[in-house]
Amino acid sequence: MRSYSVAVVGATGAVGWEMVKILAERNFPLKKLRLLATARSAGQEISFKDEKVKIEVIKPRIFADIDIALFSIGSTPSKEIAPRAVKEGAIVIDNSNAFRMDDHVPLVVPEVNREDIAEHQGIIANPNCSTIQMVVAIKPIYDEVGIKRIIVSTYQAVSGTGKKAIKELQQQVEHYNTGQEMEAVIYPHQIAFNVLPHIDVFTENGYTREEIKMFNETRKIMHDPELLVNATCARVPVFYGHSEAVTLETAREISLERVRELLHQAAGVKVVDDPVNLIYPLALLAEKDDDVLVGRLRKDLTHRLGINLWIVGNNLRKGAALNAVQIAEEVITNQLV
């Protein structure tokens, strides 16, 4: 079996670190693993299986012997470095917002639109975390009866912001316990024991960029420029796992039984829906589960074609690192490298 040289770019970040763990867990066919980061992290070592791998600084020609580079370094550095990596010969799977809406860049969730990978011109974009878990859950319903409109409210974990945000929530609850003042640095307001209706920056129409991403990315992934997505995105004091309250308006009628059946059969989805026994999707469950958890299934009593769902996903894994590695696996399976 062929093996591949893979680089994780941004290996010391919350997502980069998950990428390294997932490559090990899934026994990715590696010839060589290189871990890259900015100068700040250079020299650090990360465990990979039984070895220690040293973090190297990104420098010219470093991608020359890399087949696939998994990027998680944020939009601005990605915009600069990803095209360079492609020129040097690597395929880039980029986790940032930099290329997602670029017409020449496929935006991929393998369970939904793996076929788009074939169109790549060097860069494949990994969607936003809240979008990924939502499209995985709704795709089987979309394929069966169509979906016209989605209303989604998110309950997003701090790990989506990165390691410093995890630390900030930890410190705030520690200060709460010791009676010290809670400081907010990463977020504009205290996140402990609070809810912030604010993720990413605000745009002119009053929506945050996170909300606009859910609108645009869902359309692109689903290949449906008419699909309507009304999103409200909020941060909650949770470390891992994004929760979403989703109301769908389907194009044609579908029974709840059929929705349940479709979700049971769907790849990457686990139906967690036995409320009588207090079983429903929880952020804490997503910490240990790579599937998208779906529950609280019910008919919207206010719309003939309405369905309500509660969707929970591990934002660092399926929402970021795992989806990127799955894209890499598809690239290999389809001999696109």
Place this chain on the structure above:
Amino acid sequence: MRSYSVAVVGATGAVGWEMVKILAERNFPLKKLRLLATARSAGQEISFKDEKVKIEVIKPRIFADIDIALFSIGSTPSKEIAPRAVKEGAIVIDNSNAFRMDDHVPLVVPEVNREDIAEHQGIIANPNCSTIQMVVAIKPIYDEVGIKRIIVSTYQAVSGTGKKAIKELQQQVEHYNTGQEMEAVIYPHQIAFNVLPHIDVFTENGYTREEIKMFNETRKIMHDPELLVNATCARVPVFYGHSEAVTLETAREISLERVRELLHQAAGVKVVDDPVNLIYPLALLAEKDDDVLVGRLRKDLTHRLGINLWIVGNNLRKGAALNAVQIAEEVITNQLV
């Protein structure tokens, strides 16, 4: 000026305690304040202004010299004791779910339907916390252009469950800090760093009773049996302040500017909506504010008549104790006692 004998029934609970504080803050015209509770709390003392008031046990004839009794003891005890209090001559303002949907009991949010108080036959019901803050915020829009459908996702604080739930969240974060196991007793699952899509008990159609309350109570308060309310209610690790992501579908078109203007003029509402300066409603802000905070105002991009709002209220005060005291004030102003 006339003064009144008032009893707070359930004075040692989270809401009862707020009721006592609010009676003091608002200089309620009191002839006498009696604090009642179950035998368990009897003998305890609560500060009221400069006095200490002793908790008495509820017993026959105790309501004979009471004009207004504010009840916060839960549905089952309310069902038994409130009718007795009415027979003994008191007007009961009940915070539980016991009488809310009773045709002979007005369900009142003074800013919305104060005129219903006149119909009372001894008991006036205080609505559910999540419903109160929502109707206060949407009423001015309803009056101007009508509302057909509401889609609401809640982010509810643990204080809504009571003092023991506050303690449970405190203990769980303390145990998190000391590395001890987190125990869940009041909630079926850990609430710290988690989101529970489950408030009150599940009903047969998959909705929780909390979600059904929002549907039924909103219709009754607004006097609109056609109004559609699709609710998803979730508990978040927040001590005080319920947040709500609300999407309205109005009956006629309205500009965002006009919505803003109406909300600015509305009693009991504060517009907190300057996202560029990172100003929007927060659960933590509601701890110190009796108004319902409304922000994140934006046109729903997916519906011609859609409006999105983020609504935050203090669940123990406007969502419970304050609304009850405001009803009592209306009863007095309108000489209904």
